[in-house]
Each structure stands twice: as structure tokens, then as C-alpha cells.
Amino acid sequence: MYILVINAGSSSLKYQLFDMPLDKPLCTGLIERIGTNEAFIRHKILTVDPTQTIERQEAIADHSAGLQQMVELLSDAEIGLIHSADDIKAVGHRVVHGGERFANATLITPAVKETIKDLFPLAPLHNPINYQCIEIAEKTFPNARQIAVFDTAFHQTMPEYAFRYAIPESLYTDEGIRVYGFHGTSHKYVSEKAAAWLGKPDAKLISIHLGNGCSITAVQNGKSLDTSMGFSPLAGLVMGTRSGDIDPSVIFHLIAKGYSADAVNNLLNKQSGMQGLTGLNDMRDIRKALEAGNQAAALALDIYAYRIQKYIGSYAAVLNGLDALIFTAGVGENDSAMREQICANLDFLAVYLDSDKNRVATGDVREVNRSDSAVKILVIPTNEELEIAQQSFDLLETA
Incomplete structure (x- = not known):
């Protein structure tokens, strides 16, 4: 099952293509300094020996332009790894803020998208970009399942005395004001690696x-x-x-x-x-x-x-x-x-x-x-993309 993982940061776009359940990517990509005239693209094809790397520097105005570059590299006639959009069975998206509603990987529906949109004010550098990437992926890979993996999910295990603020309780119960935490996918991945190493x-x-x-x-x-x-x-x-x-x-x-x-x-x-x-x-x-x-x-x-x-x-x-x-x-x-x-x-x-x-x-x-x-x-190099691919695969296997 080909699963494409999109991990959009505030000024970067990381992606990996997996043939799950194998945990080794077929290709990886990184686009840095998005929004500048000196954005840097590195696309690595890992299915050949030695690894084939394409690097270039150019102006990339926004994440939409970055995703277009990714799609062109994935489907290139000479170096591409997919023949058509239908080869991609699922797209796993890193989404920064899921509030208290999302504690696990979630199939993206119109209602889920609206919740992500409602949370824009709480993650203004990320949720709008995550939402934009979901919409582009829906159009680019119309037959793929779109899945959200939330950065906040890992931190749902915090005890209440750690996640509550010392403010009137109604602001928590009615407005949801509490500590949510972020980068959860990364922290989960590297902490599991560390525990295994130790x-x-x-x-x-x-x-x-x-x-x-x-x-x-x-x-x-x-x-x-x-x-x-x-x-x-x-x-x-x-x-x-x-x-x-x-x-x-x-x-x-x-x-x-x-x-x-x-x-x-x-x-x-x-x-x-x-x-x-x-x-x-x-x-x-x-x-x-x-x-x-x-x-x-x-x-x-x-x-x-x-x-x-x-x-x-x-x-x-x-x-x-x-x-x-x-x-x-x-x-x-x-x-x-x-x-x-x-x-x-x-x-x-x-x-x-x-x-x-x-x-x-x-x-x-x-x-x-x-x-x-x-x-x-x-x-420990983080691999949020592998973590997202694994959670996406597990969700589809049990859906």
C-alpha cells in the first residue's frame, strides 16, 4: 500500500513515500525556506543504489507551490515512482492542533476539516498550512484516503494538574483553555527509540x-x-x-x-x-x-x-x-x-x-x-513521517 506522508512546518515541507507495511521509504523530500527566493529542494530516491539525489534552489512562494514541486518529482517520466495519482492509496498529514477532540489518527471528513479550521487561532503558523495541504492533496489524489495525525495527541496522557491553568474552571470546561502541547508525533517517536536503546x-x-x-x-x-x-x-x-x-x-x-x-x-x-x-x-x-x-x-x-x-x-x-x-x-x-x-x-x-x-x-x-x-x-533523528505512515496504515487496517 503506497502511503504518502506530508509534514508541513511553518517554513518547510517534508514528505516521504512508503510502501507499507515496510518501514523504509521509497523516497524522501525536504523543501526549506518556503516563502523566500532561496528555497532549497532535496529529493532522494531510495529505490536505486546508489541513492539518487536531486537538489536545487529556487523561489517557492508558499506551501502550495512546494507541494506542486513534490508532485512533479514523484510523477516525473524519468525518475518518478508513481504512474498516476491512483497509485497513492492514502495521504497521511501532520496536523498541529487537534484540541481535546482528537487523541488518535483520524480519517479526514468535512467535519474534521471544519474542526481543524476552527483551531486556526490556536496554531496560526501551522493549522492553516496543514488545512491547505489537505485541500491540495484531496484534489491531487482524489481516490486516496486522507488521514490526519495530530501533534497534540501524544500529550493527552498529561495529568490534569499538569495541563490545567490556574484560571476559572469555566474557561476550561466552556472554552477549552488548557495545555495541549505540540510536536507530539516527534516526541513519541524519539522517546520510543530512546527507551528501546536503553x-x-x-x-x-x-x-x-x-x-x-x-x-x-x-x-x-x-x-x-x-x-x-x-x-x-x-x-x-x-x-x-x-x-x-x-x-x-x-x-x-x-x-x-x-x-x-x-x-x-x-x-x-x-x-x-x-x-x-x-x-x-x-x-x-x-x-x-x-x-x-x-x-x-x-x-x-x-x-x-x-x-x-x-x-x-x-x-x-x-x-x-x-x-x-x-x-x-x-x-x-x-x-x-x-x-x-x-x-x-x-x-x-x-x-x-x-x-x-x-x-x-x-x-x-x-x-x-x-x-x-x-x-x-x-x-536521535526524528522521523515523524514514519510515525504518521504507521499510524495511517494501522487506522486503515482496522477501519
């Missing part, structure tokens, strides 16, 4: 997902106990364009100064974080600025790492111990300097990073801690 199903883990969006989750027994993102993906760590945690009084102060609510929302979601601190939202560009002596970049990296350290300390307390730190996603997997900065000054947890291993380690699960570290430090 040979400890009940492992106490802190999973750190660092990309353009960032979140950190406390996991035990394979269940999410607490997570940094909250009612929306705005809360928690410093991110590419999002502020992360901020005193709510700042919002009231800005509104009193004449900002509209929409302007403040746009400011905190799209103009803050590393973008607000440096004018740049891509960590690779910020590293280049640091190398050029940019002091704003140096401060921004200090703030970014410091916020993560604070959460590590608090989640070690939540777990009452710690077996492993997990680094995943673009920055977590590839920025060895940031991993080193985050793991510094964690002696009280007996967390000791091995600088040499950290710089050169390779593999599906990379252990970068010193031998005397009481806590394992693991770098």
Missing part, C-alpha cells in the same frame, strides 16, 4: 525538539507527563520567530500603548524569538553572524540555551530523576555547539557531554555523553 520501557526521558519551532517534553513509561508548549505553540522555549514564555502583562502593556490584539499576536508569533533578537530565524544564519562577531547573535544563543536549561531542571524534578536527554529535529540533530552549550553546567544532574563524540558521532541513535555521565545524552 532497554528500559519505563525510562525517565527529557525529549528536546529544536527546529524553527521548539519544545521540550518530560516522558516516563512512554507517556507525556508535561510539555513546554501550551494552549498554542507559542509558549515555552525561544523559537525561530516565536517568543516562547513571556509575562502576560507585556501583552496588556502593548495593547495599552496602542497595539491591536492582532498586532500583538503577529508580533509574538512571527516577529519574536531569534528573529526578534537577531533579525534572523534560521540557526545556520545566526551561527554565521556569530562567526562574524555579531553580539546580538551571541546574546540570542545564550538566551536560547538558557531557556532550555531551565526546563531541563524543572522536568528533572517532574520525573524525580532522569535516564536520558534526547536531542532531535533540525537544530537538535545538527548543531553540536548548541548541544554543548545546553549541556554545560548540568553537573548537579551528573550530565557530562563528550565533546569529541558530540562533534563526530553518526548513526540512528548517537550517544554523545562521557562514560562517567549518569544521564545518557542521545541524538
Whole structure:
């Protein structure tokens, strides 16, 4: 069964084509920096030896244009893997916000689409893009089953004392205001990998997902106990364009100064974080600025790492111990300097990073801690696409 997985981020589009139940993709693709004139496309065909890779840089205005590029590559007369749209039996979509309604993979119906649309205000950088990708996929693959896998689903195991805010109960019961958490598909995948690596199903883990969006989750027994993102993906760590945690009084102060609510929302979601601190939202560009002596970049990296350290300390307390730190996603997997900065000054947890291993380690699960570290430090490439494909396949098998 050919299942195409579409994983759309705020400025990226990842996709993989699977022939399920095999867990190895036939091809993978990544489109980065969508919305710029320097978007980058990498399409890998894994059914040939050696792997065939197509790379190019060009202007891609939005996710619709990115999906069109994906379809052209998949169906290309010379390198394509499908003969027609009917070859695709299901399309699995990553959808960021499912509210309390969705705790599992779900067949997409008009009612499900309306719920996703209703949740736009809670995930303004993602749910509209996820919705757009669903609509394009429905037209492109009209006979395929469309399936949504929600980032919020994994965090439905949080205890009520962790997901409730200290506000009037009616705001929870009537308005659904609570901690939902995000990046759940990623946190679920890497925490299961870590538990298997450790040979400890009940492992106490802190999973750190660092990309353009960032979140950190406390996991035990394979269940999410607490997570940094909250009612929306705005809360928690410093991110590419999002502020992360901020005193709510700042919002009231800005509104009193004449900002509209929409302007403040746009400011905190799209103009803050590393973008607000440096004018740049891509960590690779910020590293280049640091190398050029940019002091704003140096401060921004200090703030970014410091916020993560604070959460590590608090989640070690939540777990009452710690077996492993997990680094995943673009920055977590590839920025060895940031991993080193985050793991510094964690002696009280007996967390000791091995600088040499950290710089050169390779593999599906990379252990970068010193031998005397009481806590394992693991770098695990996330594979949200495989997780989505598996959940989609399981849903169709039981439907």
C-alpha cells in the first residue's frame, strides 16, 4: 500500500513515500525556506543504489507551490515512482492542533476539516498550512484516503494538574483553555527509540525538539507527563520567530500603548524569538553572524540555551530523576555547539557531554555523553513521517 506522508512546518515541507507495511521509504523530500527566493529542494530516491539525489534552489512562494514541486518529482517520466495519482492509496498529514477532540489518527471528513479550521487561532503558523495541504492533496489524489495525525495527541496522557491553568474552571470546561502541547508525533517517536536503546520501557526521558519551532517534553513509561508548549505553540522555549514564555502583562502593556490584539499576536508569533533578537530565524544564519562577531547573535544563543536549561531542571524534578536527554529535529540533530552549550553546567544532574563524540558521532541513535555521565545524552533523528505512515496504515487496517 503506497502511503504518502506530508509534514508541513511553518517554513518547510517534508514528505516521504512508503510502501507499507515496510518501514523504509521509497523516497524522501525536504523543501526549506518556503516563502523566500532561496528555497532549497532535496529529493532522494531510495529505490536505486546508489541513492539518487536531486537538489536545487529556487523561489517557492508558499506551501502550495512546494507541494506542486513534490508532485512533479514523484510523477516525473524519468525518475518518478508513481504512474498516476491512483497509485497513492492514502495521504497521511501532520496536523498541529487537534484540541481535546482528537487523541488518535483520524480519517479526514468535512467535519474534521471544519474542526481543524476552527483551531486556526490556536496554531496560526501551522493549522492553516496543514488545512491547505489537505485541500491540495484531496484534489491531487482524489481516490486516496486522507488521514490526519495530530501533534497534540501524544500529550493527552498529561495529568490534569499538569495541563490545567490556574484560571476559572469555566474557561476550561466552556472554552477549552488548557495545555495541549505540540510536536507530539516527534516526541513519541524519539522517546520510543530512546527507551528501546536503553532497554528500559519505563525510562525517565527529557525529549528536546529544536527546529524553527521548539519544545521540550518530560516522558516516563512512554507517556507525556508535561510539555513546554501550551494552549498554542507559542509558549515555552525561544523559537525561530516565536517568543516562547513571556509575562502576560507585556501583552496588556502593548495593547495599552496602542497595539491591536492582532498586532500583538503577529508580533509574538512571527516577529519574536531569534528573529526578534537577531533579525534572523534560521540557526545556520545566526551561527554565521556569530562567526562574524555579531553580539546580538551571541546574546540570542545564550538566551536560547538558557531557556532550555531551565526546563531541563524543572522536568528533572517532574520525573524525580532522569535516564536520558534526547536531542532531535533540525537544530537538535545538527548543531553540536548548541548541544554543548545546553549541556554545560548540568553537573548537579551528573550530565557530562563528550565533546569529541558530540562533534563526530553518526548513526540512528548517537550517544554523545562521557562514560562517567549518569544521564545518557542521545541524538536521535526524528522521523515523524514514519510515525504518521504507521499510524495511517494501522487506522486503515482496522477501519
